Amino acid sequence: MKNIQVEIITIGDEILIGQIVDTNSAWMSAELNKAGFDIVQITSIHDDREQILTSLGNALERADIVLITGGIGPTKDDITKQTLCEFFGTKLVFDESVYHNIERLLVNRKGVMNELTKAQAMVPQSATVIQNKAGTAPITWFEKDGKVVVSMPGVPYEMKQTMNFDIIPRLKEKFEASVLLHKTLLIYGYPESALAIKIADWEDALLSNLHLAYLPHYGIIRLRLSGVSDDVLTLELMMNQQIDKVKEILGDAVVSDEDVSVEELVGKILKKKDLTLATAESCTGGNIAHLITTISGSSAYFKGSVVSYANEVKTKVLGVSANDIEECGAVSKEVVEQMVQGVQQLLSTDVAVATSGIMGPDGGTDEKPVGTVWIAACYNGKVISRKFQFNNQREQNIERATQAALLMVREILGEEV
Known part of the structure; x- marks a missing residue:
């Protein structure tokens, strides 16, 4: 089988001036990849x-298939x-069949x-x-x-419908693509360079039809291990063997052997154990709750959140000691542990997690520089x-603290899915 190559061209001034985000290409790439095509x-x-003519000519020199979206209004x-x-x-x-299709679509829209x-x-x-x-x-x-x-x-809805029901089926019928598989591990606790050094011997021994990618995110x-072959069963066996080998090397650093988000992973554990969760968030400002509730069905295990940004909310709502805030500071082990216990009691949940930190770029001190974050989790008494030291980039600090908090929930539950 041949590795069938696809190029995507999106047309529209609105994309290039940043008026809209090109979500079409990402969606198309994912669906085509599942079908065995190589973008x-x-x-x-x-x-x-001129740009259309040049881009199309260049694309046909590289690819077997060129998919164009936009510019046909x-x-x-x-x-x-x-x-x-x-x-x-x-x-x-003029195409009568297209005209009749337009009439059908507009039958109830006068004018x-x-x-x-x-x-x-x-x-x-x-x-x-088509x-x-x-x-x-x-x-x-x-x-x-x-x-x-x-x-x-x-238009994304129109593009997705025709890709699913018309284009991909026709492409699969015309082209006999190779089998393309991906297997993904979630790794925590390693910088990208340190991870590459740790698994260098294993990576160097991979066969030529296997390719490794490092995708860091907060x-x-x-x-991600990708493989191409004519035989799906042989490829599956080969990739599983390689995944088992690298899991042995990395041990507890492997958070999951599924390509899922951390919030999805935590949700699966909570549902499996039939447990409920609450969050008390200061420095993350509700971002943990936001990510949890992006998962469909999260209402089965997530009760709610207290965004205790101000110290008076920590004391009046969560029952944190004002004296401890005064003596230890809001960003401290003492305060974050009281926050997590307070929200667990307030919302009557099995599990809770709390965050308090200095996200920056202002507010740091010599003792507690920007990026200092305390996170606590509680379950079953x-x-x-744990104290974390992130960097001086506010958005990154929020995302990193969020990921760390979710992983501490997984840790205290003591189980992978």
Whole structure:
């Protein structure tokens, strides 16, 4: 089997001026990867004839498949259809089937059908037309010298629907792609360089069809092993053997052998044990609670949070001793342990976690510099607390403290999933 290569081109001035974020490419890459296709490049360009022609020509030199999103709307700045006609030496023609599809979509929307909307039914003559089930702009499929170019809408909902139900099935039918698998470990407690040194001998011994990637994110490193083969069973066995070897080397530093977020991992443990969780957050400002509640079904185990940013909230709501705040400071072992016990009692949960720190860039002292964070977790009568020293970047400190707090919940529960 051949490793089939795909390039994605997103068209739109709004992407390049930062007005919108290009989420289409990330989603498409993930879905194509699952289907066994290899993404070689992603390019974003203006609604500009020369850029479209040049980018498409270059892409076809690298890739077997080029997927284009955007630039096929009804307005004058949408020039992709006309430019594709120029590239493939064809012309726009009126397509009755596309027009009827537009009529069907607009049947209950009086006044929407106008000259510009009707012009959506003009399509490149040499292209295969795929009806857009969710919008008025049709999808066009071109073939040249055994390669495929597909132009589709940039509206995410429309693009996703046609990718799932039309484009990926057709690509799989036309191209026989190699099997492409990924296996991911979540690693905690190693800087990226130290991790690379630790597993250097193992990595150097990997076969040529296996590739390792280091994906660091706020204290967690995703170690992703990717493999390509014609035989899925052989590849699966080979990769599992390699994963077992590196897990032996890294021991407790392996947080999970699933490609999940830490908040998802903690949620799985809480659901499995039928336990509830609360957070008391000072320096993280509710970010732990925010991440927990991004997981569907988190209401089964998460009761709530007290964002005790001010000292009076720590004392009046969580029952922290004012004397301890005065003597030890709000960022201290004594205070954070009282915070975690206070929120556990207040919200009647099985488990709780609390944070207090100096996120910066201001507020640090010689004794407690910016980046100093105390975190405590409690469960089943046990309290663990730990001091962390992060850097002077506020956003990074919040994210690192959040990850550390979630991992301390996992630690006090004493179990992996």
